[in-house]
Amino acid sequence: MTALEEVTSGEQLRRVFGCFPSGVTALCALVDGVPVGMAASSFTSVSVAPPLVSVCIQNSSSTWPKLRHRARLGLSVLAESQDQACLRLSAKEGDRFAGVRWEASADASVFVHDASAWLDCSLHAEVPAGDHTIALLEIHALWAAPDTPPLIFHGSRFRRLAAL
Incomplete structure (x- = not known):
């Protein structure tokens, strides 16, 4: 067995965290009639009931304070062809929705077109977790395209799933 290293830096942690693949989501809503959103790869299912x-x-994050008080939030599971949309939604400056096709629900959730899935959510709870906040989102409505492969983030770059 290779010797374990003590945790000494954020860079070291990011390198190890990058060994685990994750999907990429877009969390978005209308704020004063304008789409506001962000990309997030730290997404996971939590509970079936509720x-x-x-x-x-x-x-x-400067985006989460704008989204957290919205009645509804749209969560789109980005598809493998949406790497450029993900990069735009993660940008620190500029129009994050430039070139991103989207639509809003009657409740002001914003969903990215051609995604693998859509979840219409509301904030259920927030849990402080070090330099992050875990946002627990309650799902009210959903849609899925199971044959549309998701965008995968692994080793600090985008990847595609391959069938075995």
Whole structure:
């Protein structure tokens, strides 16, 4: 067995965390009639009853304070062809929705077109977790395209699933 290293840096942790693949989501809503959103790869299912998912958000996020008080939030599971949309939605500056096809629900959730799945959510709870906040989201409505492969993030780059 290779010797374990003591945790000494964030860079070291990010390198190890990058060994685990994750899907990529877009969390979006209309704010004053304008789409606001962010990309998040720290998404996971939590509970069936009640229906909950979680997203981990950096405490330094300038987008989460704009989204957290919305009545509804649209969560889109990005498809493998949406790497450019993901990059736009993660940008620190500029129009994050430039070139991203989207639509809004009657409740102001925003969903990215051609995604693998859509979840219409509301904030259920927030849990402080170090330099992040875990946002627990309650699912109210959903849609899925199971044959549309998701975008995968692994080793600090986008990847595609391969059938075995």
